[in-house]
Amino acid sequence: MLNAHFVRKDGLLTECTVSGHDTYTEDTGYSVLCAAVSSAVQLTSALLCDCFGAPEQCVQVHAAKNAQNQIRIRLSEPDPVHSNILNGLLLHFQALAEDAEGNFRVTVTER
Secondary structure, three states, X not given: OEEEEEEEEOOEEEEEEEEEOOOOXXXXXXXXXXXXXXXHHHHHHHHHHHHOOOOHHHEXXXXXXXXXXXXXXXXXXXXXXXXXXXXXXXXXXXXXXXXXXXOEEEEEEEO
């Protein structure tokens, strides 16, 4: 199962952590859900760091066994523009989760 957890601070999104893995399909050998989530995280990272000035160290990848990697985007300070970019990722993930038949869970915590 894939999990995405977002953190909202002072009304602005400041963090997203994605972990887990979806099972491979027999017909392709790949998970379309994992590919969609990975692509969305890569795009969000590029937008934040390369286009909107977020520090590159805000994106952290933690390798784990059995392809259960974890990637975290953590902004040190709430920023309205960066929050809007993370909100776009949240909306995209919520739409994916609706179609994922229970294989993708998206949560948001207020701090």
